[in-house]
Amino acid sequence: MRIRVGHLYPEYLNIYADRGNIAVLTRRAALRGHELEVRPVSIGESLDPTAHDLLYIGGGQDREQGLIAPDLAAKGEAIHSAQDRGVAMLAVCGGYQLLGRGYRGRDGSWMSGVGLFAHETVAGDVRMIGDVLLECELEPDRKRRLAGFENHAGRTVLDAGAEPLGRVVHGFGNDGASGFEGCRLGRTIGTYLHGPLLPRNPWLADWLLSQALAHATGGGPPELDPLPDELELEAFRVAAERARSRGGRR
Numbered sequence: 001m002r003i004r005v006g007h008l009y010p011e012y013l014n015i016y017a018d019r020g021n022i023a024v025l026t027r028r029a030a031l032r033g034h035e036l037e038v039r040p041v042s043i044g045e046s047l048d049p050t051a052h053d054l055l056y057i058g059g060g061q062d063r064e065q066g067l068i069a070p071d072l073a074a075k076g077e078a079i080h081s082a083q084d085r086g087v088a089m090l091a092v093c094g095g096y097q098l099l100g101r102g103y104r105g106r107d108g109s110w111m112s113g114v115g116l117f118a119h120e121t122v123a124g125d126v127r128m129i130g131d132v133l134l135e136c137e138l139e140p141d142r143k144r145r146l147a148g149f150e151n152h153a154g155r156t157v158l159d160a161g162a163e164p165l166g167r168v169v170h171g172f173g174n175d176g177a178s179g180f181e182g183c184r185l186g187r188t189i190g191t192y193l194h195g196p197l198l199p200r201n202p203w204l205a206d207w208l209l210s211q212a213l214a215h216a217t218g219g220g221p222p223e224l225d226p227l228p229d230e231l232e233l234e235a236f237r238v239a240a241e242r243a244r245s246r247g248g249r250r
């Protein structure tokens with residue numbers, strides 16, 4: 001199959017190994033005989049909600065977020081429509097913040113988001129930086145762990161009833177207080193975890209590929225053939241151990 005990926009603002013939101021995340025998806029798809037076709041979608045370009053099986057939006061500093069926020073808000077309707085149609089999405093950090101209702105940055109300015117996630121973000125005085133370990137349950141009774149690195153000033157507060165991506169085992173998460181990290185809406189995942197995210201969490205890479213394939217075929221998410229993943233799991237173990245021994249530090 002061909003899996004069509006729309007990469008939003010790659011030249012602005014790219015500071016946390018976002019290209020590495022895409023490279024992991026490309027490689028893991030190819031090892032199963034699928035071709036990932038990645039198209040950049042940037043400022044001034046229209047977003048066709050029927051043109052992609054997976055949308056990716058990465059992280060950036062407040063300045064870059066401010067540059068793309070008006071354009072992203074203008075693409076809001078297309079993003080909602082893509083989500084309704086079952087397009088898979090991954091939003092990391094700055095992109096995650098702007099898929100919510102909006103983000104008040106360090107200088108106090110308000111950036112409107114697209115309102116896909118039921119959350120709002122306000123920058124605090126102290127950045128939340130460190131290794132993170134999460135426990136996720138994307139499918140009932142299937143608990144899996146994610147390890148990553150977070151570095152954000154924004155405190156993201158989920159509305160009551162919004163589903164977090166996971167519960168913080170070690171680290172700060174959305175706001176350093178709720179115990180929640182990220183947000184999940186159907187096939188859309190938002191998270192502060194980068195550092196990079198997918199190389200050391202291969203199950204999440206495969207989950208996204210499988211959801212994207214479900215969109216491409218119109219069927220259910222297929223089981224993907226397992227891959228050896230020794231190095232990936234070792235990378236996970238190292239990151240998880242760092243989160244355990246160090247945790248998030250202000």
Ligand code: GLN
Nearest residue numbers: 059060062093094153154
């Ligand atoms: N600029 C945002 C913040 O500091 C997002 C940073 C990021 O993408 N890590 O909260």
